[in-house]
Amino acid sequence: NAGVMQNPRHLVRRRGQEARLRCSPMKGHSHVYWYRQLPEEGLKFMVYLQKENIIDESGMPKERFSAEFPKEGPSILRIQQVVRGDSAAYFCASSPDTRINSPLHFGNGTRLTVT
């Protein structure tokens, strides 16, 4: 009963490096969402993807951040030239469809630390 799998669990990067966060949705789920959680804050929506398509990226910073969900393989959240302010927990969630009562299932997150 594999849930949403995220890796790595912890990622340390120096300023200016690239961070790649991976998310494998639950089996049968074709919708993926990325959220960012800063300490003592709630989760902030970043991007919503279906296979090979970005549906809503209204919460994604315009620069340095990108996301993809290829036909094969996991969804990737990519952060280029990381800065200290990017340090946060990044959570991926998946759902089978977009019906209003289709709950989001979250992974355990990737904790990014930028030194």
Next chain:
Amino acid sequence: QQQVKQSPQSLIVQKGGIPIINCAYENTAFDYFPWYQQFPGKGPALLIAIRPDVSEKKEGRFTISFNKSAKQFSLHIMDSQPGDSATYFCAASAQTGANNLFFGTGTRLTVIP
């Protein structure tokens, strides 16, 4: 700006007490209101959810009360247990086809044995 406002930020109750967490929203397009429970080092897990066509929903020891006219909803935990100690997030979304949730800032609940 914060689409969903949540209070209190933290809450400490004795075992058996009834902690109450409150949330308020402004966007009248919101029509789905879930609560998530998050333990340290874990992702949020759906606890209970409500639609605005009902004023109350119970699942086990957890109850959501919903006041559509006031645009407020709250979570009550009956007979709270130390194992309920976690951070609780309210959230809201609109049936726009996107399903993306707007979360409150969280309430850290501690239940003292």
